[in-house]
Amino acid sequence: MSAGDQPLVKIHHWPALERPVLVMCLEGWIDAGVAASSACNHLMAAMPHDLVATFDADELIDYRARRPTLRIVNGVDEDLRWPEIKLHAATNRTGRTVLVLSGPEPDMRWQRFCAEVVGLASRLEVEKVIGLGAFPAPVPHTRPVRLVGTSPSAESAAAVGFLPAGIEVPAGVQGALEVAFGQASISAVGLWARVPHYLAAMPYPAAAVALLEGLARVADIEVDTATLQAAAALTSQQVASLIAGSEEHSALVRQLEEQHDSEMSSEVGEFGDLPSGDEIAAELERFLRGE
16 A cells, blocks of 8 residues: 555544534644634633544644744753644533644645545534634724635535635635535535634634534534633733824724714725724734733
8 A cells, every 4th residue: 555545534522422523723824813723722721632543744734834843951862742633532511523623734735634634524424613703804893703704505604604705815724624524525614713804813703602602503512611701701801901002002992983883884994094904913912922
C-alpha cells in the first residue's frame, strides 16, 4: 500500500454516542476577535472529554508555516509539541454527545481530509455539523453581536440569518467541509459572528458568547457563558471609556449605529476624515495595555 493510500485518521477511542453533533473550529482562517477559538476553548473546558481520533499531521501540516513548539529549560530540550488536529467527544448536560474537531487548518490535502472527516462523521452517525467562525464587519460595539449563517441548505442558512448578497471569497477548510457534508446529506451550517472591524485584532468576548448561544440553539445543547459574559462586560466598559474621550471615534460609532439600525447596508460608508478601523484598533490596544 502506498503512502497516499494510508488513512489520514487514527482512532484512539470509540465513544458511546447519543444523538451526536459535530462542532468544527479549525484555526488558521478568519477568526476576528479570536471569537471562534475562545468559544471552542470555553466549550471544551465546560465538558469532560475524551480523545476520539487524531489526523496525520505529517500529511496535512507544513511545519515551516506551523512550527512545533520546543520547550527548553536551562539548555535542556524538555518537550517538543507538534501541531495536531484532534477529534474529542464529550457529553453535554442534556445528554447529547458533542464531538469537537479542533486544531490547525490543514495546509494541504484538503480533499482527502474532507473525505476522511465526512467518512468518520458518517461512521459516528453524526446528525448535525456546526462550524464556528468570526469576521470583521462594519458594526458598532454598542449593539448585540449578530450571527450570519452559511450552509449547503438554504433553509439552514435562513434559520440563522444570512447576508443578502452573492459574493466569491477564498474558502477556509470549514467551508469545504460544509460542502462535503452537504454532498453526503449530513446537515451542516456555519455560524459566523460579526465583530466590529475596529476591534477585530483584540479579544472580543461578546462574539464568543454569541457563537456559543447560537451553537446551543442550533445543536440543542446547554452552554454556560457566564464567565465570558463577564469578560464581555469588562471589555465593553474599557472600549466605551476610550471612545468617549474622542469625538472622532464617537462620531464613527454613531454612524455605525445608524447603519446597523437601518439594516440598509452591510458595507461601511464614507467617513471623510474620521479615523479608520485600524487606527481605532491600534489606539484601543495601547489603551488596554495601559490598563
